[in-house]
Amino acid sequence: MAITIKDVAKAAQVAPSTVSRVAADHPSISYETKKRVRKIMEEMGYHPNVNARSLANQSTQAIGIVMKSSADKALQNPFFPEVLRGISSVAHEQDYSLYVSTGETEAEVYESVQRMVFGKRVDGLILLYSQIDDRVTKFLLEQDFCFVLVGKPYEHADRITHVDNDNFTASYDITWELIHKGHEHIAFIGGDSNLVVTLNRLRGYEEALAKAGLPIRDDYHIHAELLKSGGREAVHQLFQLDEPPSGLVIADDLMSIGVITMLEEKGIKVPEDVSIVSFNNLYMSEISRPPLTTVDIQIYELGYQAAKCLIDKVNNKQEPSKRVIVPYEVVHRQSSRERRKPLHL
Known part of the structure; x- marks a missing residue:
């Protein structure tokens, strides 16, 4: 027989509502209680019903990730798997799933974002690009939908949470x-x-x-x-x-x-x-x-900070827009040297 929330509550000597709040990582529950209840959940093999919790919270527990190009092209560049690794790290900690959207054309990307927003498939979006006169960014602002940019916004920087380097x-x-x-x-x-x-x-x-x-x-x-x-x-x-x-x-x-x-x-x-x-x-x-x-x-950190900012916005609609600048470092290796002679081809 499957372990229920009441079984966990009885074993932990707490109310079923407390177990539910622990599963949702609710801030009203102390760290010590969360630690104790989660240990019992793990020992008993209890897994929260994410779908039921999502319905109750009117949340999908999902983050949408938008890439400008097709997955075939984008994933050829190791930048994208690394930034996704940073995003996934936070998503896993917070029990969010990821929904990746790509497109061969800008129109396909735009339509995919519309489907995610109007279909209520995700709680928020991370855009892994920022470009001039972007239809997607304008649409998300018009819809007042939670999103974060990896990159500097072309316009409305004060209204858009973004994570970038200088x-x-x-x-x-x-x-x-x-x-x-x-x-x-x-x-x-x-x-x-x-x-x-x-x-x-x-x-x-x-x-x-x-x-x-x-x-x-x-x-x-x-x-x-x-x-x-x-x-x-x-x-x-x-x-x-x-x-x-x-x-x-x-x-x-x-x-x-x-x-x-x-x-x-x-x-x-x-x-x-x-x-x-x-x-x-x-x-x-x-x-x-x-x-x-x-x-x-610091590609991983760009993804990590973007996911963290987005989940903060999802959990608190009044969260003000942020600008997070991830520091960079010049790594000196052997591909450059002092100029010694003109190049004759």
Whole structure:
């Protein structure tokens, strides 16, 4: 016979309502009582009925996660599994399930979000992107639906809880790494130009060049998918120029791997001929050849903080909007060096 809430209450010598509140992690129950009742629940093999509890609380106990691109493309980049790991850690602690939404087009992503909101499938959403004039963000604001952005909002930053790095300063710092090493011809390889993170990193790169009195060249700005293929395409464009760059600021480590591979095919060595600095400090950054100098943006922490903020908002509708800035660190490795000679192709 299945163990019931009354069985647990009897064994713990508390009321059934107390057991229910412990299962829901209600703040009115002391830590000591929660610990004692949970131990008995575990010993007796009791599992709360999440569906019943959700109906009673008018809660789905689910978080929706929205990615801008299809799962096939997004999950090729280790950024997404790592940020999902951070989100999952909090969700598991708070007994929330995850509902991941993707789409091949922006219209598909928008329709998927509408289904989640109008179908009451989730209590709140985490958007793993921030872009210019985003329909999804505007829709969620109009619906007054709980959501959190991983990234800086393009507008209405005071109304939107968001978790981000200081991407402008991080990009300034990593670009200055190359300038300090004597590089004067430095290109920027970024992702989608509609993404706010790309714009902030581009601004930081340009500010560093301006500070050093170096020219800002439009032909040194390349935007491609944050994948290895995007990095390969960027090399084709940059190294056909009459004056190719000696340094590259690349917005993602996975793109950097594609760049290094393509440069090798062209007989161009990193860092002897071209120095590379990058972003994200993905697991392959340290084992690439050469290991990448990169900005560690603490991807896991971005996901963890986003989930924590969202659940706080779900539990308290009056929770004010927050801006959480996760610190970054420049990790120095062997993909950049002092400029010694011009590159002749």
